[in-house]
Amino acid sequence: xxxxxxxxxxxxxxGGAARGPLGRRRVARIRxxxxxxxxxxxxxxxxxxxxxxxxxADEHWINPLAASSPSAIWHAxxxxxxxxxxxxxxxxxxxxxxxxxxxxxxxxLGVGIVVGWNPRVDAAVDPFVSILYAAPRIALTPxxxxxxxxxxxxxxVIVFLTAVFPxxxxxxxGVRTLDRNCFNVARSFLGTNxxxxxxxxxxxxxxxxxxxxxQGLAQALIGVVVAEYFVGQNGVGGLIVASGFTLNTxxxxxxxxxxxxxxxxLTGILKxxxxxxxRWRI
Amino acid sequence: xxxxxxxxxxxxxxxxxxxxxDGAAPSLLRVEQLSKSFSRRSGRxxxxxxxxxxxxxxxxxxxxxxxxxxxxxxxxxxxxCVAGLLxxxxxxxxxxxxxxxxxxADRAVVFQHASLLPWRTVRRNVEYGLxxxxxxxxxxxxxxxxxxxxxxxxxxxxxxxxxxxxxGMQQRVNLxxxxxxxxxxxxxxxxxxxxxxxxxxxxxxxLCALTSRTGVATLFITHDIDEALLLGxxxxxMSARPGRIAxxxxxxxxxxxxxxxxxxxxxxxxxxxxxxxLRPAAxxxxxxxxxxGVTGVGLAGPGRDEDRR
Ligand SMILES: Nc1ncnc2c1ncn2[C@@H]1O[C@H](COP(=O)(O)OP(=O)(O)OP(=O)(O)O)[C@@H](O)[C@H]1O
Ligand SMILES: [Mg+2]
Numbered sequence: 001x002x003x004x005x006x007x008x009x010x011x012x013x014x015g016g017a018a019r020g021p022l023g024r025r026r027v028a029r030i031r032x033x034x035x036x037x038x039x040x041x042x043x044x045x046x047x048x049x050x051x052x053x054x055x056x057a058d059e060h061w062i063n064p065l066a067a068s069s070p071s072a073i074w075h076a077x078x079x080x081x082x083x084x085x086x087x088x089x090x091x092x093x094x095x096x097x098x099x100x101x102x103x104x105x106x107x108x109l110g111v112g113i114v115v116g117w118n119p120r121v122d123a124a125v126d127p128f129v130s131i132l133y134a135a136p137r138i139a140l141t142p143x144x145x146x147x148x149x150x151x152x153x154x155x156x157v158i159v160f161l162t163a164v165f166p167x168x169x170x171x172x173x174g175v176r177t178l179d180r181n182c183f184n185v186a187r188s189f190l191g192t193n194x195x196x197x198x199x200x201x202x203x204x205x206x207x208x209x210x211x212x213x214x215q216g217l218a219q220a221l222i223g224v225v226v227a228e229y230f231v232g233q234n235g236v237g238g239l240i241v242a243s244g245f246t247l248n249t250x251x252x253x254x255x256x257x258x259x260x261x262x263x264x265x266l267t268g269i270l271k272x273x274x275x276x277x278x279r280w281r282i
Numbered sequence: 283x284x285x286x287x288x289x290x291x292x293x294x295x296x297x298x299x300x301x302x303x304d305g306a307a308p309s310l311l312r313v314e315q316l317s318k319s320f321s322r323r324s325g326r327x328x329x330x331x332x333x334x335x336x337x338x339x340x341x342x343x344x345x346x347x348x349x350x351x352x353x354x355x356x357x358x359x360x361x362x363c364v365a366g367l368l369x370x371x372x373x374x375x376x377x378x379x380x381x382x383x384x385x386x387a388d389r390a391v392v393f394q395h396a397s398l399l400p401w402r403t404v405r406r407n408v409e410y411g412l413x414x415x416x417x418x419x420x421x422x423x424x425x426x427x428x429x430x431x432x433x434x435x436x437x438x439x440x441x442x443x444x445x446x447x448x449x450g451m452q453q454r455v456n457l458x459x460x461x462x463x464x465x466x467x468x469x470x471x472x473x474x475x476x477x478x479x480x481x482x483x484x485x486x487x488x489l490c491a492l493t494s495r496t497g498v499a500t501l502f503i504t505h506d507i508d509e510a511l512l513l514g515x516x517x518x519x520m521s522a523r524p525g526r527i528a529x530x531x532x533x534x535x536x537x538x539x540x541x542x543x544x545x546x547x548x549x550x551x552x553x554x555x556x557x558x559x560l561r562p563a564a565x566x567x568x569x570x571x572x573x574x575g576v577t578g579v580g581l582a583g584p585g586r587d588e589d590r591r
Binding site for chain 2: 186189195199204
């Protein structure tokens with residue numbers, strides 16, 4: 001390769017314009033953006049948005065009382081943390097999320113496996129699960145407060161109901177799709193039903209289980225917000241509602257960002273976990 | 283031919299081998315009058331399709347019997363019945379004096395598709411049969427698996443996952459998984475059908491050597507005429523609709539064989555004969571109904587009734 005500066009370049013290899021009977025045209029190419037480049041573009045976009053937001057608020061293009069501003073939110077966060085208000089709220093919310101999502105996980109995995117494995121149980125349970133999965137379960141909130149009051153239990157029930165059904169549905173679907181060939185291999189080696197479940201059905205269901213947990217996670221966060229908005233008004237959700245009532249939009253934004261951050265962290269953890277469980281697939 | 287198998291069997295776990303074979307002919311596998319039909323619902327009525335009808339087969343210890351027939355004639359069904367994976371309507375299947383009522387540790391299947399568990403390494407896939415059968419204590423499994431892996435020439439690949447293997451290597455794992463359980467009867471369903479020609483030839487050569495070495499009796503299904511003749515001590519020809527054994531050929535070459543036999547005049551003539559017999563025109567349409575089930579149909583030469591009843 002001793003191509004000098006004047007060496008003719010191949011127009012196709014260069015990915016540029018090709019001249020042909022149809023004239024000059026840009027032929028489609030696969031566009032690749034490297035990871036650092038993606039990160040840089042994303043950071044610039046975020047910073048630009050924050051700067052514009054701050055500038056618009058300072059110049060009163062937008063009502064700072066309603067729209068707040070990055071600096072106001074920053075200061076609000078500082079005082080919420082130093083007074084311990086945010087810490088208490090986050091602890092309450094984390095407790096609710098932990099208990100509610102924990103129950104959903106336990107019940108969702110258990111019921112999902114049984115439903116996916118046993119066709120009779122499936123036939124009995126499927127109508128309920130399908131209806132409840134399709135229905136906006138948040139609509140049940142008033143009924144739940146009638147049944148279990150407005151305490152922590154009611155909040156847990158709300159979180160549980162929002163999160164459990166996507167988990168059940170996905171886990172059951174994963175267990176149900178049993179690889180026929182592998183099933184026969186297990187049978188030929190005298191495998192029992194439990195053997196098949198343990199060595200074929202469950203490992204094969206891992207991708208569905210993970211996608212169920214991911215959906216359940218997102219739903220559980222929505223459940224937590226709803227439960228804290230309408231029942232008890234505590235935790236980060238309660239903080240947002242109270243701040244809204246008093247027109248303290250900066251505090252409300254702090255709460256929203258806390259939820260957004262928590263969601264990002266939790267999905268990140270799940271993603272790392274999924275990659276570990278899937279390393280045989282690559 | 284029977285000696286290595288007998289030695290092999292007595293060296294195995296005690297109690298697996300049934301004592302006396304009935305009669306003078308010691309057959310490891312006897313299939314008699316086997317019939318099987320599938321019923322298919324189409325709309326309101328149920329139609330029954332006879333897939334196997336009056337099938338007779340026998341297999342001596344250490345023997346390799348190839349079964350050849352046109353696609354859809356019921357080869358896999360026959361193998362499934364012998365493996366105990368499929369039920370059958372009538373007839374008897376006896377392995378080592380015991381009637382087949384379901385899958386058993388005396389048989390192992392090498393499936394048409396490798397059907398490996400993708401989340402298990404080669405080693406753990408080969409241990410799978412030992413693990414499910416629960417006859418061998420856990421701590422002895424790795425040794426048996428390693429032996430089977432070495433036997434199929436996969437040493438060094440123990441820690442790879444199936445997606446990291448070529449098709450040929452996957453079939454080797456499939457074979458090793460069956461061999462690891464030390465079956466008395468190996469059931470192979472077109473195991474090399476999906477491989478490229480070169481890999482297939484290599485696998486055939488290895489199977490030739492391997493079965494001679496271990497002395498395991500093998501029922502080998504194929505639709506490749508050369509493969510049937512190269513591997514088999516005998517070749518059973520199946521006809522379609524309903525599937526039955528239309529003829530039996532004794533392959534007159536000693537085992538272990540090398541691939542050179544395929545060049546021999548006698549081999550080519552047998553292949554030619556098989557090819558003619560398997561042509562649909564040569565067997566099915568003109569054939570009078572009620573022709574004897576086992577005797578060679580449309581076969582001039584070596585085809586003959588093999589099953590001693
Ligand atoms: N589960 C089933 N239900 C209904 N019919 C079936 C079933 N399994 C097989 N058959 C029918 O039985 C016949 C024989 O099938 P089988 O799989 O045994 O053929 P084969 O000889 O193995 O063919 P190939 O060489 O293509 O593998 C086919 O006509 C098929 O349609
Ligand atoms: Mg088949």
